Amino acid sequence: EAQVTQNPRYLITVTGKKLTVTCSQNMNHEYMSWYRQDPGLGLRQIYYSMNVEVTDKGDVPEGYKVSRKEKRNFPLILESPSPNQTSLYFCASRYGQGWDEQFFGPGTRLTVL
Amino acid sequence: LAKTTQPISMDSYEGQEVNITCSHNNIATNDYITWYQQFPSQGPRFIIQGYKTKVTNEVASLFIPADRKSSTLSLPRVSLSDTAVYYCLVGDRNTGFQKLVFGTGTRLLVSP
Numbered sequence: 001e002a003q004v005t006q007n008p009r010y011l012i013t014v015t016g017k018k019l020t021v022t023c024s025q026n027m028n029h030e031y032m033s034w035y036r037q038d039p040g041l042g043l044r045q046i047y048y049s050m051n052v053e054v055t056d057k058g059d060v061p062e063g064y065k066v067s068r069k070e071k072r073n074f075p076l077i078l079e080s081p082s083p084n085q086t087s088l089y090f091c092a093s094r095y096g097q098g099w100d101e102q103f104f105g106p107g108t109r110l111t112v113l
Numbered sequence: 114l115a116k117t118t119q120p121i122s123m124d125s126y127e128g129q130e131v132n133i134t135c136s137h138n139n140i141a142t143n144d145y146i147t148w149y150q151q152f153p154s155q156g157p158r159f160i161i162q163g164y165k166t167k168v169t170n171e172v173a174s175l176f177i178p179a180d181r182k183s184s185t186l187s188l189p190r191v192s193l194s195d196t197a198v199y200y201c202l203v204g205d206r207n208t209g210f211q212k213l214v215f216g217t218g219t220r221l222l223v224s225p
Contacts, residue, residue: 004156033213035215040217041217042200042215042216042217042218043157043200043213043215044215045213045214059214088154090156090157092156101159101162102157102159102213103159104155104156104157104158105156106155106156107154107155107156109154
């Protein structure tokens with residue numbers, strides 16, 4: 001089944017404790033992206049990657065890191081999480097550079113205490 | 114990026130047709146219009162995309178007038194399961210455009 005998977009789905013952590021949220025897609029998509037969703041703010045893009053070893057900042061990259069060492073994986077790293085990073089995170093992928101349909105993962109609900 | 118404006122919320126009843134209009138006055142020549150649907154605690158799901166006139170698929174229709182400054186997503190005979198947030202996005206399909214700006218969308222509530 002074609003899908004985007006994220007792990008963990010739920011995470012409660014404390015300020016400053018490094019964490020990684022994994023994202024994997026099995027559709028051989030070139031483009032992957034991370035979003036965060038907060039009440040009243042809609043979805044905001046954090047980082048995106050156009051292909052392996054090619055990443056760029058989205059609208060709200062501060063406090064986050066990403067890497068794209070393999071085509072299928074695009075982990076989101078929070079080196080020192082803070083409470084303002086409490087949010088619902090979505091990973092997404094699509095085939096190419098155009099305005100193609102984007103496929104979203106199930107989401108990761110992160111709480112930073 | 115062309116800015117889009119949608120109603121914050123809409124209410125409907127089962128079996129009715131729902132039309133959600135999106136305003137995009139600054140749409141560029143190469144921009145396409147795309148709609149996504151999002152259920153609570155799930156990622157958005159692509160519904161439909163169009164450039165001009167009318168596009169129809171098994172889920173919805175998209176009406177785009179000649180001036181393309183607005184578009185209307187039409188959901189025929191909605192059911193309770195159509196309760197969701199609907200996002201209108203505008204962007205250039207042909208130039209490697211990477212960012213999707215979702216905005217706050219339209220919250221549709223379908224009642225029995």
